[in-house]
């Protein structure tokens with residue numbers, strides 16, 4: 001694997017994970033960009049990044065030797081930064097969700113195709129050992145079929161308030177449920193065919209959200225039916241009170257021969273932890289605790305992207321088509337909430 005030069009756009013929480021991963025797989029972050037220069041300079045100092053910018057266009061114009069742009073800014077900037085980078089012949093690794101609308105995704109696709117550059121969406125969770133173990137178990141028929149998959153994500157109103165803005169982030173159904181949609185498809189190796197969702201805005205009266213004229217749906221139950229007859233059910237809320245002790249994030253699968261309970265979401269989001277995680281596996285009348293293993297999913301993601309750029313892998317871990325498809329499921333869930341009707345995919 002050669003050394004590539006990376007421009008990191010955004011210096012927030014995810015950028016911190018990404019820059020560490022780029023370093024771990026021997027890549028060079030040559031510039032960090034953030035409108036918040038304090039954040040940019042913190043990251044610059046910590047990782048000895050040569051250059052710092054406040055404007056992504058200037059960074060891309062100036063850093064001619066860089067061949068990768070890593071997009072770690074909020075959702076509204078995913079399409080503009082990707083298109084600008086592609087038009088300057090840079091390959092793009094873009095944080096999830098891919099974009100706000102299918103139209104934005106299609107503009108990104110055009111820019112990527114006309115410039116013949118490579119693109120991937122950052123869905124590092126799907127590279128976690130927990131997902132891989134569940135996929136293997138399900139595919140070898142451990143639990144029988146059909147399966148019910150349950151996911152539960154509960155949180156207080158997000159401290160990053162813009163995440164509740166309908167125009168800019170569109171709430172948890174777009175922002176976070178896509179992780180589960182991708183995980184379910186990976187585990188089941190099956191396509192979703194129908195989405196039904198009910199939900200609304202339970203945090204409407206939270207004073208910090210008064211600044212937004214259009215709030216995103218913050219709470220929902222989403223049912224996704226797969227071609228195989230398996231069903232995924234997601235309970236999601238970002239509407240709970242500040243400092244709530246209510247915790248979600250139990251992943252559970254049940255089937256005719258047994259099931260599995262993850263206990264926490266850590267197995268699926270092993271950012272930088274050495275904690276050993278375990279699944280509780282239930283088969284017949286037996287119960288067993290199974291070690292999931294530890295892997296750095298961000299480093300796996302960075303390596304997979306470089307392999308794709310270099311052509312040693314023909315496909316990225318999550319390509320544009322998959323990113324678009326996940327957004328379609330989220331938009332179908334929102335449309336189902338509005339209409340009260342199930343939506344066929």
Ligand SMILES: NC(=O)c1ccc[n+]([C@@H]2O[C@H](COP(=O)([O-])OP(=O)(O)OC[C@H]3O[C@@H](n4cnc5c(N)ncnc54)[C@H](O)[C@@H]3O)[C@@H](O)[C@H]2O)c1
Nearest residue numbers: 010011012013014015034035036039072073074075095096
């Ligand atoms: N893959 C995952 O598991 C995961 C987890 C959390 C967040 N994310 C995604 O990562 C992205 C970033 O999220 P985050 O949690 O790091 O957010 P963050 O708010 O911590 O960081 C974003 C940074 O972008 C900067 N920024 C905003 N607009 C900019 C612009 N136009 N140009 C340059 N900088 C700009 C902000 O000042 C901020 O420092 C989002 O798309 C989010 O959905 C992914």
